[in-house]
Amino acid sequence: RYDTQVIASSEKQLRVIDKFLKNYNPKLLQDIYSSMSAGRKADTKPFELPDQEYISEWLSFDYVKKEFSEDDPEHYTSKGERVRSKSEVMIADALEQMGIPYRYECPLDMSGRILYPDFTLLRIEDRKTLYWEHLGMMDDPVYCQNALRKLRIYEAHEIFPGINLILTIETSCSPINTAVIKRMIETYCI
Numbered sequence: 714r715y716d717t718q719v720i721a722s723s724e725k726q727l728r729v730i731d732k733f734l735k736n737y738n739p740k741l742l743q744d745i746y747s748s749m750s751a752g753r754k755a756d757t758k759p760f761e762l763p764d765q766e767y768i769s770e771w772l773s774f775d776y777v778k779k780e781f782s783e784d785d786p787e788h789y790t791s792k793g794e795r796v797r798s799k800s801e802v803m804i805a806d807a808l809e810q811m812g813i814p815y816r817y818e819c820p821l822d823m824s825g826r827i828l829y830p831d832f833t834l835l836r837i838e839d840r841k842t843l844y845w846e847h848l849g850m851m852d853d854p855v856y857c858q859n860a861l862r863k864l865r866i867y868e869a870h871e872i873f874p875g876i877n878l879i880l881t882i883e884t885s886c887s888p889i890n891t892a893v894i895k896r897m898i899e900t901y902c903i
Contacts, residue, residue: 740764764837768814771835778818779829800849800889801831804881807894808832813902815845823870828863834879836902843901844872845879852884 738744746759762770781795788796790805794817801817808815814835821828821844832845846863850856864874872878879901883889 767840768835768837772814772816774816774819776816776819779820797831798847798849800847800881800883803889803891804832804845804847804894807891807898808834808902811895811898811903813837813898823866826866828866834902838903841877843877843879845881847889848880848882849889850884851882852886 742761743763747763788799788802790796790802792809796802796805796817816833818829819833821830830844831847834843834845836843848860867878874880879897881889
């Protein structure tokens with residue numbers, strides 16, 4: 714009798730959910746604004762910008778990147794942006810290829826201490842900001858200690874791995890590959 718009641722109630726709930734999903738449009742407010750003429754748009758402050766306009770506005774944020782020193786190797790992404798390593802080229806190119814808006818080494822104020830996450834990302838679906846740190850020399854003890862200190866600062870400011878912080882880690886014997894990078898993007902960013 715219990716099983717019969719649970720099944721009947723569950724089926725009823727599924728019908729309610731199906732009906733809701735059939736009629737639900739999460740982009741309704743964006744669609745209303747998008748359908749307006751250019752003249753009306755000029756006189757209207759939208760409640761919620763359409764995704765492309767939101768992305769454009771997010772990407773237009775002006776910031777000063779961390780400086781490169783003269784002896785830093787030169788690595789460039791497919792769009793010509795200079796980054797610090799071949800692995801960061803792979804990450805940036807994968808983000809670009811998969812349509813994930815990002816800022817490279819955008820300063821982040823952590824209670825007066827400035828960190829430069831390798832990548833600051835916009836997850837378009839929910840418009841949340843994510844951070845990506847590539848820890849590329851974890852076989853170097855000094856680098857490793859500095860990386861751990863940086864992670865503790867993130868944690869103290871509620872930026873946690875697997876939630877709003879993506880971590881990729883490599884050593885000279887265990888390099889990262891594009892398949893892992895793409896899976897990370899699919900898991901956390903899409």
